[in-house]
Amino acid sequence: MIQRLEQGEEALTVTWCAGGESRFPYLWLRDNCRCALCRDPRNGQRLFDALDLPAAPEPAALRLEGEAVVIAWAGEGHDSRYGASWLAAHDLSPAARARRRPEILLWGREIANDLPRANWPRVLAEPAVELALLRDLARHGFALLQGVPTEHGQVAVVGDRLGHVRVTNYGRLFDVVSQPNPNNLANTALALDVHTDNPYRDPTPGLQLLHCLECAAPGGETVLVDGFRAAEELRRRHPEDFARLARLPLAFHFADATADLAAATPVIGVDFDGHVTSVHFNNRSMSALDLPEGEILPWYEAYRHFAAILREPAGELRLRLQPGDLIIMENNRALHGRTAFDPNLGRRHLQGCYVDKDGVESRRRVLERNMA
Ligand SMILES: [Fe+2]
Secondary structure, three states: OEEEEEEOOOEEEEEEOOOOEEEEEHHHHHHOOOOOOOEOOOOOOEOOOHHHOOOOOOEEEEEEEOOEEEEEEOOOOEEEEEEHHHHHHOOOOHHHHHHHOOOOOOOOHHHOOOOOEEEHHHHHHOHHHHHHHHHHHHHHOEEEEEOOOOOOOHHHHHHHHHOOEEOEOOEOOEEEOOOOOOOOHHHOOOOEEEEOOOOOOOOOOOEEEEEEEEEOOOEOOEEEEEHHHHHHHHHHHOHHHHHHHHHOEEEEEEEOOOOEEEEEEEOEEEOOOOOEEEEOOOHHHEOOOOOOHHHHHHHHHHHHHHHHHHOOHHHEEEEOOOOOOEEEEEOOOEEEEEOOEOHHHOOEEEEEEEEOHHHHHHHHHHHHHHHO
16 A cells, blocks of 8 residues: 655655655654554543643654554654554545545535425434435434424434534423514514524534424425525625624624623634634624724625525425424535414424534444444
8 A cells, every 4th residue: 555655854744656745844744643552542642731742753764564653752762653544544645635525515405305304203213314414414414304203202212313403591482473562573473484493602612403293274385495505606706704704703693681691703613724614693682783983884785695695495495394304404514494474374393402512523434433
């Protein structure tokens, strides 16, 4: 797998038999030594402190031993061994890093007849079906579960099976029904523009689950919009607006008799490579913008451009949830809303809960590991 090693001044260059080269800085290699003195063999955790690491480690010698690179470190009496497959899996080149990115599929209304979906009893019985569901969820930022028993509390049963339900001031789960004196506009019969939930929390909920128990009321369609696709569309049409929404923080706030929640974050989150990682959009709970005056008007222009893209019919996926349907959404990607309904002509009752995203991703990786 490795054809040749070249000892550079600060980095090792590996030439691969399949073609191409990869560079690995010595400091990075020394820090990632896999030996039993450096890593606990039982759990893989590092056994030395950041300041125990030599500031500028240098190889006294390096050699290829079968499919492994062995480095003897100068002045340490310490050897490190790196398997070729480990090095390939941690290749720092832009192309290799791009290949390691999770696959994201951007969507709009064109997927209406090809939804990521799974049957809940099968998910419970078959690990391969559960894994397929969790992979679909990661790619699309949402998935539809069908066949969830229409019983109170089932949404939290699903949440605790796929991850861990997060308790908030709304409790472990919440009901979305039309109420006479609602503390939240969700509990009216009004249409709700698409939004992400609870951006006034830190951290915001990773996933939202909504379980349809009853839907006899005319109207009340669920609307989903891919916030990542909308953000990419904004970047394509108005790059300066995209940069503004990714740079400037927006504060959100929610208060009722017992809670006073506030958090601030940019509307569009990006990582250092420039990839979109989150969207926080909720006009109902946006606070007064707190920025230098010169930023205010350009920010609103950018925000309105983004809001207009979020409303474009091509991006809107409309679903009529049936009793037993449960929609799982990555809350900081898949925006959701609903059309108005008439509560006098039938009940509409959804039950929801929030689930931390890390637990669901952990579940997916454990299933992948177990099935490898
Ligand atoms: Fe919501």
